[in-house]
Amino acid sequence: MALLKASDLVKRFGNANAVKGINFHIEEGRCVSLLGPNGAGKTTTLKMLSGLLEPTSGSIDFKGKKAKDLRPFIGYLPQYPAFYNWMSGKEFLVFAGQLAKLNRKEAEKRSEELLERVSLTNAKKRKIAGYSGGMKQRLGLAQALIHRPQLLILDEPVSALDPLGRREVLDMMREIKEETTILFSTHVLHDAEEISDDILIMHAGEIAISGSLESVMEAYRQPILQIEFESQAADWLKSIASYSFVSEVSIQGNKANIVLGDMVNGKQTLLKDIVDRKLPVRKFEISQTTLEDLFMKVVKA
Amino acid sequence: MTQWTVLYRKEMTEMMRNYKMIWIPIVFILLGVMQPVSSYYMPEILDTFGGLPDGTILEMPTPTGTEVLMNVLSNYGMLGVLILVLSAMGVVSAERQSGVAGMVMIRAVPYSSYILSKWAGLLTITLISLFIGYAAAWYYTGLLIETVAFERIFQSVVIYSIWLVFVVTLTLLFSTIMKGNGSVAFVSIFVVFAISTVTSILGKYMKWSPATMTEHTGQVLLSGELDSSFLLAFITTIAIIIFLLILSIQIFKHKELLE
Amino acid sequence: MNELLNGIPWGAIAPILVLQLILMITAFVSCIREENTNGPKWLWILIILIIQLIGPVLYFVVGRRND
Numbered sequence: 064m065a066l067l068k069a070s071d072l073v074k075r076f077g078n079a080n081a082v083k084g085i086n087f088h089i090e091e092g093r094c095v096s097l098l099g100p101n102g103a104g105k106t107t108t109l110k111m112l113s114g115l116l117e118p119t120s121g122s123i124d125f126k127g128k129k130a131k132d133l134r135p136f137i138g139y140l141p142q143y144p145a146f147y148n149w150m151s152g153k154e155f156l157v158f159a160g161q162l163a164k165l166n167r168k169e170a171e172k173r174s175e176e177l178l179e180r181v182s183l184t185n186a187k188k189r190k191i192a193g194y195s196g197g198m199k200q201r202l203g204l205a206q207a208l209i210h211r212p213q214l215l216i217l218d219e220p221v222s223a224l225d226p227l228g229r230r231e232v233l234d235m236m237r238e239i240k241e242e243t244t245i246l247f248s249t250h251v252l253h254d255a256e257e258i259s260d261d262i263l264i265m266h267a268g269e270i271a272i273s274g275s276l277e278s279v280m281e282a283y284r285q286p287i288l289q290i291e292f293e294s295q296a297a298d299w300l301k302s303i304a305s306y307s308f309v310s311e312v313s314i315q316g317n318k319a320n321i322v323l324g325d326m327v328n329g330k331q332t333l334l335k336d337i338v339d340r341k342l343p344v345r346k347f348e349i350s351q352t353t354l355e356d357l358f359m360k361v362v363k364a
Numbered sequence: 365m366t367q368w369t370v371l372y373r374k375e376m377t378e379m380m381r382n383y384k385m386i387w388i389p390i391v392f393i394l395l396g397v398m399q400p401v402s403s404y405y406m407p408e409i410l411d412t413f414g415g416l417p418d419g420t421i422l423e424m425p426t427p428t429g430t431e432v433l434m435n436v437l438s439n440y441g442m443l444g445v446l447i448l449v450l451s452a453m454g455v456v457s458a459e460r461q462s463g464v465a466g467m468v469m470i471r472a473v474p475y476s477s478y479i480l481s482k483w484a485g486l487l488t489i490t491l492i493s494l495f496i497g498y499a500a501a502w503y504y505t506g507l508l509i510e511t512v513a514f515e516r517i518f519q520s521v522v523i524y525s526i527w528l529v530f531v532v533t534l535t536l537l538f539s540t541i542m543k544g545n546g547s548v549a550f551v552s553i554f555v556v557f558a559i560s561t562v563t564s565i566l567g568k569y570m571k572w573s574p575a576t577m578t579e580h581t582g583q584v585l586l587s588g589e590l591d592s593s594f595l596l597a598f599i600t601t602i603a604i605i606i607f608l609l610i611l612s613i614q615i616f617k618h619k620e621l622l623e
Numbered sequence: 624m625n626e627l628l629n630g631i632p633w634g635a636i637a638p639i640l641v642l643q644l645i646l647m648i649t650a651f652v653s654c655i656r657e658e659n660t661n662g663p664k665w666l667w668i669l670i671i672l673i674i675q676l677i678g679p680v681l682y683f684v685v686g687r688r689n690d
Contacts, residue, residue, distance in 0.1 A: 113470060134470060135472045141467070144463075144467065146464060146467065147464055149378065158370065162468065163471050164367070383650075383683065387680070387683050390649075391676075393642060394639065447680065504635065
């Protein structure tokens with residue numbers, strides 16, 4: 064059964080529709096990534112799910128029931144988490160726990176557990192004002208988990224972090240996903256490929272593609288030819304577009320990605336061409352389209 | 365523990381940590397105490413430092429105790445209001461600006477609990493400062509000038525506190541509406557000043573105005589009796605305070621948090 | 624001058640001086656512990672120590688960052 068189901072969700076700001084009637088569902092126990100370029104409506108969607116923003120129309124079902132206020136079931140980490148900087152890390156977690164209706168004892172106990180888990184135990188008594196960006200992000204993760212939510216929503220959890228902080232947070236997410244359903248947004252495709260089970264690709268307020276990572280990759284996978292030259296070979300690359308088996312050519316400097324309809328026939332013809340024309344080739348490789356290629360295709364369409 | 369209590373305790377802890385709980389009452393005490401002290405020593409000060417020619421006989425009637433206390437309240441009306449507004453201006457706006465208000469509201473906290481905990485925090489600091497400061501002023505007046513009946517002191521401070529509660533409630537509203545701390549303070553002080561001025565110019569038509577609380581305070585201090593129009597002013601002031609609170613909650617509900 | 628000093632009722636004045644001192648110390652401690660003040664910290668310390676009453680109040684209202 065779906066943990067959460069969104070039906071015809073619309074959010075209008077003034078005259079502009081930020082989210083244009085989207086439908087999707089999240090299965091229990093999955094880690095779902097919400098992909099899309101900036102301005103696609105990802106944050107707006109997440110805010111509507113977490114109850115911070117009221118949808119203009121549409122409905123959200125939680126465990127098959129219409130839910131008015133999902134906040135007790137959801138842990139939310141905003142894109143830019145903010146804290147009371149005069150509190151210590153532990154004080155903030157206890158405060159958040161009590162607001163989530165844990166009693167003082169439970170809140171203390173749970174805070175200690177989570178501080179351990181996000182490796183902030185050593186810094187728990189320090190003022191948050193002195194925390195680094197990565198530490199704040201981890202504290203943000205801990206406050207989202209304080210009331211053992213059934214769904215954890217993370218808005219761009221690693222975008223603002225340096226490579227080290229990013230690694231830490233991703234590793235934590237991998238652990239958390241064993242216990243809790245996760246929905247997180249990102250514009251970094253590599254992160255999505257790394258830890259998610261399902262993906263939703265949003266573009267201009269609509270969901271363009273959704274499904275499990277494998278099935279989406281399977282369905283949209285295309286063989287692709289990657290050629291790298293020692294010098295520019297733009298003339299030739301432009302000319303090959305006229306072959307019937309070439310469906311798309313994209314050129315980046317000395318490299319070219321060529322999507323082929325017929326791989327067997329195509330690669331031989333092209334290879335022969337290169338030899339005949341004595342083009343200075345450095346690399347000639349057959350591979351598959353990646354999530355990034357798919358993403359670019361959706362966004363540019 | 366209810367969410368309101370958690371939020372209210374957070375307000376109190378915050379006011380302890382940023383020293384508001386210490387400095388605002390101290391300033392109110394000093395403002396209150398300096399009035400009787402300077403009234404008492406004014407003739408001597410003038411005598412010593414005034415450089416008056418010998419033989420000048422100073423005819424400076426020492427003010428009565430009630431006059432001194434009325435001056436104390438008028439100091440509170442100017443400097444006290446200024447300090448309260450400036451210290452309350454960021455109560456909601458700063459938390460909205462930093463985004464931490466959103467971090468609170470992602471828990472299932474009713475909007476009313478958030479605003480009312482803020483309000484209760486403001487009331488606590490305002491009333492503590494006013495009561496302690498005024499009590500100190502009363503003590504010094506008794507010591508240096510003359511004793512004023514406790515009854516009058518008590519009645520006057522209770523009536524005066526309604527005016528200050530109105531002022532901080534107004535500040536809370538503007539802090540919910542606007543984001544810049546400076547503009548919150550400016551607009552709040554401007555509106556308080558405007559209400560006071562209009563009330564004193566159009567006194568006849570403004571008997572219901574919250575600003576008349578300051579006049580009723582003086583009346584009680586001087587005569588020990590309440591003017592007949594007090595009840596009307598009291599009821600409308602309480603009604604306006606409740607209305608301002610409801611308005612703040614509604615506005616807060618429709619503000620986008622976590623931008 | 625001595626006469627004037629003797630004439631001062633210290634019982635009444637002393638509490639005022641003590642309170643002013645507490646106010647000054649509180650502002651001073653707060654300023655020292657604050658990581659960022661609005662404007663240079665050394666200036667605020669001077670203002671707090673030199674200007675009685677108004678200095679600490681100004682610091683608390685304007686000099687401290689609210690967060």
